[in-house]
Amino acid sequence: MATTETGDGGWRRAGVPTTPGGAGSPEVVDPLATLVLPDHELRSSGAMAVPAGRIRREQLRLLVRSKPFVVGAAILLLWIVCAVFGGLFRPYNPTAQNLLAINQAPSAAHPFGTDNLGRDVLSRVILGSRDILIVAPSAALLGTILGTILGLVQGYFRGWIDTLTGRVVDAFLALPVVIVAFLIIVAAGPSVPTLVVVIGLTFGLVISRTVRTAVLQERELDYLAAARLRGESGLHTMFVEMLPNVLGPIIVEFTVRLGYAIFTVATLSFLGFGIQPPTPDWGADIYATYNYVSAGYWWETLFPALAIASLITAINLIGDSVESVIIQ
Amino acid sequence: MARYLLKRLGLAVLTLVLLSVIVFLAGQVLPGNPGRAVLGHTASAQAVAAFNHKLGLDRPLVVQYWSWFTGLLQGNLGQSYQYQAPVGQFLGPAIGKSLRLAAVAFVIVVPLSIVGGVVAALNRGNAVDRVISTVGLSLSTLPEFVSGIVLIVIFAIELRVFPPGANPPPGAGFGTTLYHLILPAFPLVFVLFGYIARMARAGTVEALESDYVRTATLKGLPRRTVVTRHVLRNSLLPTITVIATQTGYLIGGLVVTETLFNYPGLGRLIFNAAQNKDFPMLEAGVMIIGIVYLAATLVADVLYTVLNPRLRLQGED
Numbered sequence: 302m303a304t305t306e307t308g309d310g311g312w313r314r315a316g317v318p319t320t321p322g323g324a325g326s327p328e329v330v331d332p333l334a335t336l337v338l339p340d341h342e343l344r345s346s347g348a349m350a351v352p353a354g355r356i357r358r359e360q361l362r363l364l365v366r367s368k369p370f371v372v373g374a375a376i377l378l379l380w381i382v383c384a385v386f387g388g389l390f391r392p393y394n395p396t397a398q399n400l401l402a403i404n405q406a407p408s409a410a411h412p413f414g415t416d417n418l419g420r421d422v423l424s425r426v427i428l429g430s431r432d433i434l435i436v437a438p439s440a441a442l443l444g445t446i447l448g449t450i451l452g453l454v455q456g457y458f459r460g461w462i463d464t465l466t467g468r469v470v471d472a473f474l475a476l477p478v479v480i481v482a483f484l485i486i487v488a489a490g491p492s493v494p495t496l497v498v499v500i501g502l503t504f505g506l507v508i509s510r511t512v513r514t515a516v517l518q519e520r521e522l523d524y525l526a527a528a529r530l531r532g533e534s535g536l537h538t539m540f541v542e543m544l545p546n547v548l549g550p551i552i553v554e555f556t557v558r559l560g561y562a563i564f565t566v567a568t569l570s571f572l573g574f575g576i577q578p579p580t581p582d583w584g585a586d587i588y589a590t591y592n593y594v595s596a597g598y599w600w601e602t603l604f605p606a607l608a609i610a611s612l613i614t615a616i617n618l619i620g621d622s623v624e625s626v627i628i629q
Numbered sequence: 630m631a632r633y634l635l636k637r638l639g640l641a642v643l644t645l646v647l648l649s650v651i652v653f654l655a656g657q658v659l660p661g662n663p664g665r666a667v668l669g670h671t672a673s674a675q676a677v678a679a680f681n682h683k684l685g686l687d688r689p690l691v692v693q694y695w696s697w698f699t700g701l702l703q704g705n706l707g708q709s710y711q712y713q714a715p716v717g718q719f720l721g722p723a724i725g726k727s728l729r730l731a732a733v734a735f736v737i738v739v740p741l742s743i744v745g746g747v748v749a750a751l752n753r754g755n756a757v758d759r760v761i762s763t764v765g766l767s768l769s770t771l772p773e774f775v776s777g778i779v780l781i782v783i784f785a786i787e788l789r790v791f792p793p794g795a796n797p798p799p800g801a802g803f804g805t806t807l808y809h810l811i812l813p814a815f816p817l818v819f820v821l822f823g824y825i826a827r828m829a830r831a832g833t834v835e836a837l838e839s840d841y842v843r844t845a846t847l848k849g850l851p852r853r854t855v856v857t858r859h860v861l862r863n864s865l866l867p868t869i870t871v872i873a874t875q876t877g878y879l880i881g882g883l884v885v886t887e888t889l890f891n892y893p894g895l896g897r898l899i900f901n902a903a904q905n906k907d908f909p910m911l912e913a914g915v916m917i918i919g920i921v922y923l924a925a926t927l928v929a930d931v932l933y934t935v936l937n938p939r940l941r942l943q944g945e946d
Contacts, residue, residue, distance in 0.1 A: 472643070472644055475640075475641075475644045475923065477881050480884075480918050485655045487911065488656060488908070567772050568772045568885055571772070572888065572900060573904065574903065587774060588774075591774075591778060595786065595794070602778050602782075603778060606775045607779075609771075610771055613770050614767060617766065617767065
């Protein structure tokens with residue numbers, strides 16, 4: 302029941318009802334009693350169906366006006382620009398070694414200093430955004446798509462399909478999934494596709510619970526009875542009728558998972574099982590240089606660490622704003 | 630009640646079996662030929678075959694799984710590839726080290742986050758609340774190695790108040806050992822703080838809005854009494870179980886923290902095993918983390934059910 306997956310960490314932000322009292326959710330008897338339920342149940346119990354069209358545009362306007370969103374989007378945009386166009390304005394070749402200038406402190410020539418191979422840290426930080434901004438969103442997107450399909454199927458068909466797949470999902474979520482994912486990546490060998498698939502599958506399980514709960518709330522509404530009476534096919538009902546109405550919680554879930562995906566990819570890279578050197582990558586660069594920190598060469602490690610922190614903070618700011626706009 | 634507990638226990642055992650199958654498949658099937666993986670591409674075919682035969686890796690999978698699983702039950706965790714010695718003798722000391730680090734983190738984070746959450750709730754909506762909530766959330770979403778690096782740079786390199794490594798000099802006493810563990814504990818504290826504090830805050834806010842607190846206030850009780858006698862008692866109930874579940878996270882978060890601080894615990898053992906493709910060691914480590922994790926969630930569930938029967942009744946659908 303109250304199984305809490307962590308470590309990626311899982312549902313670190315879980316457990317706090319997104320709207321106090323879980324407005325609009327008949328299932329929640331006592332908000333206090335739900336506090337240890339995993340976040341997917343809370344998020345979706347708080348999330349009401351969002352009618353499409355005009356209200357969407359209104360939400361977008363609200364979003365653009367919220368300060369945290371603007372700040373988060375600006376930071377994210379900066380990193381996207383670095384990832385896409387960084388090759389044009391990076392001061393040095395990020396993989397070019399200069400053994401005559403190793404471990405140099407920040408200076409005018411090297412604003413972030415140089416690392417233990419004499420590579421320019423600023424250039425590596427600029428281009429280190431590239432792989433993580435490909436892998437993490439792909440994994441979060443894959444997880445969202447898989448989770449949406451699974452949740453729609455479970456919520457729409459109910460019965461034995463729901464019970465069977467639900468039990469399997471529960472069993473997997475009761476495992477320390479990140480550690481298991483780590484084991485699988487070690488065993489299969491690290492590569493970008495492996496990372497995306499393993500993280501995507503893991504997140505898909507979590508997301509399917511959110512989508513299922515949202516679908517179950519939609520199920521009894523009139524428009525679905527009408528669709529049934531018209532004799533619409535299951536596929537049409539699920540993807541044309543239901544999907545637009547459960548999109549709100551799905552978008553929220555995507556932004557939250559995106560933050561975790563960055564966390565996970567960065568951590569795996571730090572452990573040497575994510576993005577592989579010599580490709581510039583923040584996590585891998587920190588691993589390569591952290592032993593030099595105690596020798597006083599802090600810049601080699603600190604700047605990539607700050608880059609990760611800024612990206613995760615940006616995603617959190619965006620995610621929180623999106624969540625508060627969609628759920629209101 | 631007894632039926633629920635039995636059911637929950639059965640589920641935990643079933644999950645454990647599932648975990649063992651996944652770990653076995655990942656560790657012994659996915660890497661392909663373990664002999665080749667360990668000995669490298671230059672080894673001769675005979676050497677690889679001999680290696681596999683010696684470790685029983687040329688038997689059918691089901692047989693291998695069964696002997697591995699029954700061995701596990703008897704406490705035989707297998708033979709390490711890299712040390713050519715039983716895995717168990719490395720795990721014991723490593724677990725002890727990890728427990729020490731985890732205990733330090735827990736002792737710091739539990740009072741800190743409960744006080745933080747309650748203070749935030751009592752100041753609901755104003756600047757104090759916003760600062761605690763925002764800082765807590767930001768800290769909890771940072772990977773441990775990121776916050777760890779920043780801590781090392783500030784407290785070990787610049788201010789020199791803490792040592793940069795977690796290992797005390799040989800023969801150090803309890804105090805010195807503890808002192809070395811404070812800085813490594815903080816990345817774990819950060820991650821847990823946001824989570825537990827949010828829970829404590831939500832529980833306290835909920836209790837503050839309840840009728841019994843209003844009644845107590847209207848009765849003319851001083852705020853202090855209302856908070857300590859009426860609010861906290863109810864608000865900390867869910868927090869206790871969250872703390873139990875977090876044990877599971879903690880043991881996973883050790884992999885990163887121990888690597889960063891060169892601390893020879895279970896996490897670092899797993900990391901080393903992963904780097905050296907020492908699958909028996911890796912599998913045993915993951916199984917132990919899994920068992921701790923499952924035990925922690927089981928305790929959390931049971932504790933919560935015992936403390937709050939409403940959830941149990943709701944849960945039985």
